[in-house]
Amino acid sequence: MNTIHSIDQNKGMSSQASLVLSTNKMIRNTYMLLSMTLLFSALTAAAAVAMKLPHPGIIITLIGYFGLLFLTSKFRDSALGLAFVFGLTGFMGYTLGPIVSHYLGLPNGGQIVMTAMGLTGAIFLGLSGYALTSRKDFSFMGGFLMVGMVVGFLAGLGAMFFEIPALSLTVSAVFVLLMSGLILYETSNIIHGGETNYIMATVTLFVSIFNLFTSLLHLLGFMNSDD
Template identity: 80%
Template structure:
């Protein structure tokens, strides 16, 4: 009898667990986005220069490693804020550069609006339809790796055309990653809200910077 009751309550327990992960993920994501915006604003207010590609990559992957290592403890949350704060710090000088353009405020607002619309729209679609997008995992992994290497090539070899193509690729890839990760949470594939938050934050960050680049080129006189 006890086994029967336990079996009957497993689906309910699974739903409650999934809802808890979703709630914690979006709560932590909202706080890290606000913290990232604050560090970006501080960087802009102080007129700090961009730390450069090497420091950015070392800082990002180092903090990502620490976040992943301590994802099941309170330190994981601390490192999430360290990671997102650092990324906000690197974003400040980039936004300042665009704001210095004649129509810079319009470009930044368009990029922010586009990022919010894409994220909210895709998240709502994944949640309401509850479709399983796990099949996209392999494609996204390969695509992001290729785009990342192509982006490094565009920087080192100073190829604006390739850089523009990489930004367009990242818009598509990050949109797919939002669908994939949201679906992953809903279907129980991701049970750690710290790692879910990191994935969604990185998607939003790359989506915003890619749109910023594309809109900057399109609005360039």
């Protein structure tokens, strides 16, 4: 009986060690790919700013984003998925370029952009670091975040089409909170095995960082204009 118990205990320890190694590999691959896509996106945004490219417009942006997101998801288990994730993040970088150009043209524009970038980095590192070290399970936030993002997206479209500045600012403030929650949620998902594909984990974290940055830009630009 003791021998059987010892065998079962060894199997349990081996299984746990394997799970830890798998999780660590998932974290390493996700953050490595995230770093690469952020750099690639920053380069495409910088190129768009340097060449003074116009914004493609809401229709092309939505088609490009959801089309590339669909392809990334469809091929997430193959090498082609890597090509599409760079296509998606590069396209998002291109759409970001004209937005950054707009804010750079404001009084203290450079300071606004750098402050938004610094806050984005601090929020992401702080929240992901907390989730990684505390290892708390934030999966309970999934439903709330999904509903919040759908409502926020629709409200953002409404604010854009009907030109309602107050609603647009409210949406930006709400998105700062939602994207912060999404960072906690997705990092927790990676740790606890809720997400096992590093390409899709990268996309989720990238989108949260992108939306966090643009929302902070909007809020900081508004406060600057008030000054």
